[in-house]
Amino acid sequence: MNKESGGRRVQATMTSLEIVEMLRELDGARVTELAEALDLSPSTVHTHLSTLVDADYVVKSGDIYHLSLHFLGLANYVRNRRNAYAIADSYTDQLARETECRAVFVVEENGRGVYMYTYSGKHAVWKYSTVGKRFHLHQTAAGKAILSQLPRERVIDIVEEWGLPAGTENTTTDQSVLLEELEAVEERGVAFNDEEQLEGVKAVGVPVDGSDGRVVGAFSVASPANRMTEDRFKKEIPKTLLGVANEFELENSMS
Incomplete structure (x- = not known):
């Protein structure tokens, strides 16, 4: 941890x-x-x-x-020392523009998720994901995307440290169920948040790897549930996310 x-x-x-x-x-x-x-x-x-x-x-x-404002300088230093952030912001902006939703780039630190960068698309109305805010990984699409790439022993350590508190009645709160879900996420490369962190909000997330093949973070797109049709939720947005993630990994590998 x-x-x-x-x-x-x-x-x-x-x-x-x-x-x-x-x-x-x-x-x-x-x-x-x-x-x-x-x-x-x-x-x-x-x-x-x-x-x-x-x-x-x-x-x-x-x-x-x-x-x-002394903390502002410290925060910028901490964020910029994460190499992935140097290019993640532009891809987050791209996601927000293409989906017209709220897009975020997330990393894991000490078993919690941290919003590193956020950008709102044309019709984004949800602003819960503020930069620097920490959250439980299992409640979000980005968090589950990251967890799916970690060794299972590490996932269990995180669960033991932070638990599996419920954000809503849809949150996965059983460790065995979560591990099964993470296997599915790893297989398809996409994670879903079906109103599991906040009621009325759905999100899709994908992990991104660094040049060494280890996960460095995740991109995610969130939208009010009433504007997220099933086709958009399960097909359209995942396709967009996977494309952007691939571009990010390619550029990151050459930087």
């Missing part, structure tokens, strides 16, 4: 990171709001915030604290 096992942890560092995450979740907050949300004393929160402000990771406006 690429996490450190064993060893000591610095609680002060964990507390600062919890404050950072809560500032994002609350879209800015006062000391008292953070203290209540994290069950910490106001003095402890204030000490951590003062340190984060001094380090330029947090800014203060009146009595409200926000994350600073």
Whole structure:
């Protein structure tokens, strides 16, 4: 899972990171709001915030604290060090234009999915997939596409770490059923999300490999269920995705 096992942890560092995450979740907050949300004393929160402000990771406006743009530079660095991202954005744009839907490029990190890039087509109305957002792989088409390319032992490790929580009543929550589904995805090269993450949203995803043959991510196209006919869901969009994935892999192998 690429996490450190064993060893000591610095609680002060964990507390600062919890404050950072809560500032994002609350879209800015006062000391008292953070203290209540994290069950910490106001003095402890204030000490951590003062340190984060001094380090330029947090800014203060009146009595409200926000994350600073320092994180923007870090985020760009993290995203750009993934070689596949250098060309994935243009192919995601192409998918969105051709399908007129919401298109995304997704990678896996520590057993979770991460939206690396998104683009909305002409008739896209769903904006749940924001850049940087993490999600359970088994609930999405892109996530299942990636899982289908991983060793089964790794898939089981991911399930043991994160579980199989239900996003909707259609989500696969049984490990044996998921493994069977992943075999089918691997065979046909396409994964489907039939309202499994959000009710009213269907999606199709395909994995893409790097020059070494290992999966580097997945492209996916999502649309409101009422605009996704069966033929479009099972034939038209998969064909488009497979074509774009092939172009991506070809260019990626030469870069």
